Amino acid sequence: MKKNYVIAGAVLLSLNMFGQEQVKVDTLQKLYEIQEVNIHGKEKNEGPITRIDAKLMQDFNKMNVVDAVNLLPGVGITQMGARNEGSILVRGFNSLRTPVFYDGIPIYTPYDGNFDLSRFTTFDINSISVEKGLVSVQYGPNTMGGAVNIISRKPVKVLDIDGQSGVGFADGAGINSYFTSLNIGTRQKKYYLMGSASILKIDNYVISRKFDRTELQPSLERENSGSVDVRLSAKFGYTPNKTDEYSLSVLSQNADKNISPNAYNKGNSNWRDYPIYDKRSVYIKTKTLIAPKTFLNFTGYYDTYYNKMKQYDDNTYTLLNKNSSFSSVYDDYSLGGILNLTTEAVKNNVITLSVNNKYDSHTEYNEEILADSASGQKFKAGEPEQNYKDNTFYVGVEDVVTINSFLKAVIGASFNSRNNIKAQEYGTHYETGEKNVLYDFPKGSDHALDYKGGIIIEPFKNHIITASASKRSRFASQKERYSSRFGSQVPNPGLKSEYTWAYDITYSAKLGNNFNYEISGFINTIRDAIFARTVGTLDNGNPIVQNVNIGKAVFQGYELALNYKPMKNITLGANYSYIDMKDKTEGSSEKFTDVPNHKMMAYTKLEAPSLRSVLNINVEFYGKRYITSTGDQAPEFTLVNAKLSVNIVKGVNFDFGVRNLLDRNYYLSYGYPKEGRSFITALNYHF
Numbered sequence: 001m002k003k004n005y006v007i008a009g010a011v012l013l014s015l016n017m018f019g020q021e022q023v024k025v026d027t028l029q030k031l032y033e034i035q036e037v038n039i040h041g042k043e044k045n046e047g048p049i050t051r052i053d054a055k056l057m058q059d060f061n062k063m064n065v066v067d068a069v070n071l072l073p074g075v076g077i078t079q080m081g082a083r084n085e086g087s088i089l090v091r092g093f094n095s096l097r098t099p100v101f102y103d104g105i106p107i108y109t110p111y112d113g114n115f116d117l118s119r120f121t122t123f124d125i126n127s128i129s130v131e132k133g134l135v136s137v138q139y140g141p142n143t144m145g146g147a148v149n150i151i152s153r154k155p156v157k158v159l160d161i162d163g164q165s166g167v168g169f170a171d172g173a174g175i176n177s178y179f180t181s182l183n184i185g186t187r188q189k190k191y192y193l194m195g196s197a198s199i200l201k202i203d204n205y206v207i208s209r210k211f212d213r214t215e216l217q218p219s220l221e222r223e224n225s226g227s228v229d230v231r232l233s234a235k236f237g238y239t240p241n242k243t244d245e246y247s248l249s250v251l252s253q254n255a256d257k258n259i260s261p262n263a264y265n266k267g268n269s270n271w272r273d274y275p276i277y278d279k280r281s282v283y284i285k286t287k288t289l290i291a292p293k294t295f296l297n298f299t300g301y302y303d304t305y306y307n308k309m310k311q312y313d314d315n316t317y318t319l320l321n322k323n324s325s326f327s328s329v330y331d332d333y334s335l336g337g338i339l340n341l342t343t344e345a346v347k348n349n350v351i352t353l354s355v356n357n358k359y360d361s362h363t364e365y366n367e368e369i370l371a372d373s374a375s376g377q378k379f380k381a382g383e384p385e386q387n388y389k390d391n392t393f394y395v396g397v398e399d400v401v402t403i404n405s406f407l408k409a410v411i412g413a414s415f416n417s418r419n420n421i422k423a424q425e426y427g428t429h430y431e432t433g434e435k436n437v438l439y440d441f442p443k444g445s446d447h448a449l450d451y452k453g454g455i456i457i458e459p460f461k462n463h464i465i466t467a468s469a470s471k472r473s474r475f476a477s478q479k480e481r482y483s484s485r486f487g488s489q490v491p492n493p494g495l496k497s498e499y500t501w502a503y504d505i506t507y508s509a510k511l512g513n514n515f516n517y518e519i520s521g522f523i524n525t526i527r528d529a530i531f532a533r534t535v536g537t538l539d540n541g542n543p544i545v546q547n548v549n550i551g552k553a554v555f556q557g558y559e560l561a562l563n564y565k566p567m568k569n570i571t572l573g574a575n576y577s578y579i580d581m582k583d584k585t586e587g588s589s590e591k592f593t594d595v596p597n598h599k600m601m602a603y604t605k606l607e608a609p610s611l612r613s614v615l616n617i618n619v620e621f622y623g624k625r626y627i628t629s630t631g632d633q634a635p636e637f638t639l640v641n642a643k644l645s646v647n648i649v650k651g652v653n654f655d656f657g658v659r660n661l662l663d664r665n666y667y668l669s670y671g672y673p674k675e676g677r678s679f680i681t682a683l684n685y686h687f
Helices: 006-010 027-031 054-059 065-069 478-482
Strands: 051-053 075-080 085-090 100-102 125-131 147-152 160-170 174-187 191-202 227-238 245-258 272-291 294-311 326-343 349-366 386-404 407-427 437-440 444-460 463-474 498-511 515-537 543-567 570-583 598-608 613-622 637-649 652-659 678-686
Touching: 051 054, 054 125, 065 075, 065 085, 065 125, 386 444, 386 478, 407 478
Parallel strands: 100 147
Antiparallel strands: 051 125, 075 085, 125 147, 160 174, 160 678, 174 191, 191 227, 227 245, 245 272, 272 294, 294 326, 326 349, 349 386, 386 407, 407 437, 407 444, 444 463, 463 498, 498 515, 515 543, 543 570, 570 598, 598 613, 613 637, 637 652, 652 678
């Protein structure tokens, strides 16, 4: 790795928050927590189909958000190998269409419209929720496929300390990873303070012994697969009374990630890495009771994203002399504000008005590369800066109406607007053909109206049926509108939003204290979908495409989840999801990639109090998935994982875990084999 973060790992001291006690005054207050996003007046579902908490993440050894969310039904994951980016898909919708939020704040990069979620480690996270059916207006625009909200920790005691330190190793490879984290906080009568720091360093991992080695992957040690993630956060909260809360938060993430080459396909684009992949965030959140049963909540945030990607000549990762080699810089920021007014002042109604504005700025360029006679590097001229600026405005309202003791109705609507302020490109003009020129795209705007309605029925206590229909839209990203993709794509500045009609019915139940389950069925009919239409051919025979609004599709399926405690020291859990995705675009037979048609997860947790031990065994099954739009498929696979945790002294546990116990050879993207059998040992502490 090109950076040494070991010293930073020793400085484990910073600040985090959230995990709030609920104020037992009225319905609205009981449902509201400053970092969460809910439909107020609708019972929160704590079942295993929509939410995973810190304890489960630790039980399953899930150290990043992508792997953690994958435990839930209806959620798929993928690894974009050429950029080493972990991403999630909710009911078939990728991260462009299912935005990810951190304490209710969108975290996508302005240009790409998504973010490498593998860079978000779980050491300071309280829980992750996934909204699929009724999605609150408080999330704002672009929630076409739903919403994922990462919720940070908050101290609950006068002195609240937890953390873990450990190492990972593989068969015959010795130690190839280490991690350490620390969360320290305090909760006082009128304020709270919590800090977090963590480092996760992974050397080249070891793939399965069942992998047939290739010229580009000659050993079991995965080529160029290391990474370092350092995360620091600081948060302070002020609680002047039982209803109001004000917080200031600072978050810093630094990453140095390598990109493994495709094990089968040769090409210059194989030799890449991200020596810098950084994110900074500052945000404030407020909750103020401004009238009886009426809260005004405000969130203001400033995010910066800075990354540098290098594409080298060959697998020595030293020279950038070829025409196709470069050192690309992204320097972005987002500035936004969210204002929510929620009231129960009208009898039998919980009304929420949300106003959301987000300004996105993206700057990119290829930097100048100086000549170096010692290494053989030749001088390479850089590019002028290219700037892209968008402003997105959103206003939405929803109302949860209590009709009687067992029936509620939910209605809502929103207006979404996006204005392009500036968009520049350097290269060959997409209309005139003039080369090596900095030019401006025409300005434009887009808007969309969304609606939703649903009913919530509770025929018996702890039995809830929710049925809903929603029209949800998504604006095209800057990349989809303006990128030329090295000449293989024609920009379309006028590209409009796409939308889906989402239909969902969910039944959840809790039988006593030992058994709860949930069943959900869904249909998404997608219209005006952004579709890459072939408009020409390159000299090498590869197609030239342009993004247009002509696509139609139907995603439908169902999900099951249950949790059962048959005996005091035994817990059983499982979930299953099925999805069928069909392209309905006229004249097209595209296959939707990255989502397995069948997915199942099952686990057993055995507790032995006399031995002060807990054994967790889980199995993950993934059916076939398309890996190309023309129909190539990845085979199904099953993973077996286990973890033994032994309590040494009060507050301190020793963990030993194994991942991919059967050493299964599998991949999510063709040519990018995943980790084989590996082990992890750690000390966990909580005081």
